[in-house]
Amino acid sequence: MGQLKLDDVRKSFGSIEVIRGVSLDVPHGEFVVFVGPSGCGKSTLLRMIAGLEEITSGNVEIQGRVVNDLAPVKRGIAMVFQSYALYPHMSVFENIAFPLRVEKLPQAEVEAKVREAAGILKLEDRLAHKPGQLSGGQRQRVAIGRAIVRKPSVFLFDEPLSNLDAALRAEMRVELAKLHNELDATMIYVTHDQVEAMTMADRIVVLDDGNIAQVGTPLELYHRPENIFVAGFIGNPKMNFLNVACLGSDKKGTKVRFADGAELLVPVTPRKGLTGKKLTLGLRPEHTHLGGGEAKISITPSVIERLGIHTVVYAEMEKGNEQISCLLPGSAPVEVGKSASIGIDAENCHLFDEQGDALERTNELSAIDESLLTHK
Numbered sequence: 001m002g003q004l005k006l007d008d009v010r011k012s013f014g015s016i017e018v019i020r021g022v023s024l025d026v027p028h029g030e031f032v033v034f035v036g037p038s039g040c041g042k043s044t045l046l047r048m049i050a051g052l053e054e055i056t057s058g059n060v061e062i063q064g065r066v067v068n069d070l071a072p073v074k075r076g077i078a079m080v081f082q083s084y085a086l087y088p089h090m091s092v093f094e095n096i097a098f099p100l101r102v103e104k105l106p107q108a109e110v111e112a113k114v115r116e117a118a119g120i121l122k123l124e125d126r127l128a129h130k131p132g133q134l135s136g137g138q139r140q141r142v143a144i145g146r147a148i149v150r151k152p153s154v155f156l157f158d159e160p161l162s163n164l165d166a167a168l169r170a171e172m173r174v175e176l177a178k179l180h181n182e183l184d185a186t187m188i189y190v191t192h193d194q195v196e197a198m199t200m201a202d203r204i205v206v207l208d209d210g211n212i213a214q215v216g217t218p219l220e221l222y223h224r225p226e227n228i229f230v231a232g233f234i235g236n237p238k239m240n241f242l243n244v245a246c247l248g249s250d251k252k253g254t255k256v257r258f259a260d261g262a263e264l265l266v267p268v269t270p271r272k273g274l275t276g277k278k279l280t281l282g283l284r285p286e287h288t289h290l291g292g293g294e295a296k297i298s299i300t301p302s303v304i305e306r307l308g309i310h311t312v313v314y315a316e317m318e319k320g321n322e323q324i325s326c327l328l329p330g331s332a333p334v335e336v337g338k339s340a341s342i343g344i345d346a347e348n349c350h351l352f353d354e355q356g357d358a359l360e361r362t363n364e365l366s367a368i369d370e371s372l373l374t375h376k
Contacts, residue, residue, distance in 0.1 A: 002028045002063070002076075002153040002186030004049065009058035011044055011210075018044055020210040021058070026188065031180050033189045035197040036207035036233070042190045043158055045207070049188065050079050050156050063153055078147035079156040082163065084139045086131040092118075093127040096145040117145040120182060121175075137168045144179070157189040161196065173199055194234055198222070206230050217374060228280065228356040237285045237312060237325045239350075244281045246274040254351060254359065256281060259320025264295040266349045268359040282350035285312070285327035290334070293343025299324060301336050315340075 004026040011019035019041050026032050034042040047053035049060055051072035059066050067075045078099075086095050093114055094101075100110045118124050121141040131139055140160055147155055157176075161169045177200050180187055191197055197204045198218040206213040206221065206229070214221060214230045225231035231239045244256035247263065249270035256279060257263050266281070299315035313326040313334055326342060334340050351359040 003061075004154055004186060004188065005059075005061040006045075006049070007059040007061070009045070009048060009060060010056045011041075011048060011053065012056045017056075018210050019048070019056075022210075022212055024205065024212070024215070026186060028186055029184050031177075031187045031189065031200060031202045032205060033191060033197040033201035033203075034205050034207060035191055035194055036213075038192060039209075040207040041210040042192075042207050046079075046156055046158055046188060046190045049154070050077055051075050052079075076153035077156055078150045078152035078154075079158065080140075080143050080147050080160045082159045084131070084143045084163075086139060086142055088131050090130070091127065092123060092129050092131070092134070092142050095131065095142050096123075096127075096149055099146060099150050113149045114145075117148040120148065120179065121145050135168075136164050137172055140164065140172060141175075144176075148183070153186065155185055155187045157187065159191055160189075161191075162193075169193075169196075176200060195236065198234070204234075206233060220374065224358075224361060225282075225350065226358050228282070228352050228358075231282050231350060231352070231358070235284055237327060240283045240285065240324050241352075242281045242283065242317075242322055242324070243320070244279050244351075246277045246279050248275045253346070253362065254279075256351070258295065258297060259317065259322065260297055261319075262295045262297055264344065264346050264349065266346050266351050267362045268351050269362055271353075271359060274353070277354060279354070280352040280356070282352060283324075283344060283348065285325045287345070287348035288324075288326040288328070289343050290328060290332060291341060291343050294346050295344045297324075297342050297344065298339055299326070299342055300339055301334050304334060304336055306330065313340075 006022050006024040009019060009022045022045060034045060036042050044053060048055050051070060055068050060068055062076055096114045096117055097110050100113060118127055121144060123141055123145060126134060126138060161172050164172060173196060201218055203215060203217055204221055205215050208229050214226045221230055221234045244258055247255040247257055253265045253267040254270060255263060255265045298318040300318055301313045301315040303314040305312040309330050311328045311330055311332045313328060315324055317324055
């Protein structure tokens with residue numbers, strides 16, 4: 001069983017602490033993605049799990065056993081790196097077989113395990129080829145095959161798709177998701193790409209400067225971010241953050257005023273002491289629309305991206321000089337420099353206090369099926 005537990009794990013380089021007390025439980029069979037901006041500590045944390053980076057304090061447990069002092073080969077893990085790390089002079093067969101050769105397994109067992117992995121990864125007709133004769137996607141499959149044959153408790157992936165072009169990345173995302181389901185394996189995957197995180201993960205761990213900002217399912221993070229950092233990181237185009245003034249709260253929600261005077265009652269749990277304070281309203285671009293709404297603001301587009309099915313509008317609010325992006329239908333009648341009215345509905349809005357923490361949303365906010373938030 002590939003159970004993983006991190007207990008107050010920390011990592012310092014001299015006086016600089018880069019992992020600041022991370023605790024996490026990963027049950028067997030879960031696909032967990034570490035995501036965050038460059039320098040947040042996600043790859044360092046993965047390397048600590050693998051045993052490639054020494055732990056300053058805390059414990060890493062795999063299958064209930066503390067592995068802090070064990071060599072990587074003794075931890076029951078297999079790692080796939082950003083670079084394929086294949087031996088160019090060896091065939092695909094021998095590249096996949098390499099860890100089995102190191103263990104000095106019998107030839108018949110090596111043959112059986114390599115061909116089983118090749119079958120899973122659809123590499124049967126490439127076993128005699130050298131890496132130089134393969135596409136980028138095929139090379140990455142060979143690297144994954146080398147991990148599969150070890151039958152690890154936990155698979156670790158360090159940005160394995162970043163060297164592929166956009167089309168191959170999309171294809172390999174699907175393949176990795178299928179592989180996870182087929183192997184029923186525990187997988188920890190590091191990426192800076194939130195699209196990869198949203199499409200593959202059972203749960204996402206959002207890291208910010210060595211801390212966990214939030215852990216949850218993809219839709220949980222999308223619909224219920226706990227702070228501005230998570231709200232701005234999850235979603236593409238990213239969430240808009242608009243300055244608003246709090247006019248007061250009651251059991252129906254919190255009323256706010258935009259810079260242009262428009263008012264909106266946002267259904268969030270009331271909190272004392274907010275009246276008169278400056279808050280931040282979060283609004284995803286896909287939750288804007290042309291015309292009327294519960295609130296209406298005037299914008300002037302500066303850049304328009306026509307993507308076919310969608311049109312992305314980057315604009316400036318005509319009062320308040322704030323920037324806003326809108327995701328509209330592909331045929332939306334908008335023009336650069338020409339004023340347009342954008343409608344906003346309260347049920348799609350988020351509110352954040354002066355510290356950047358989200359005000360809790362009420363059940364009235366959205367008719368989202370709760371099961372979708374708690375399961376992939």
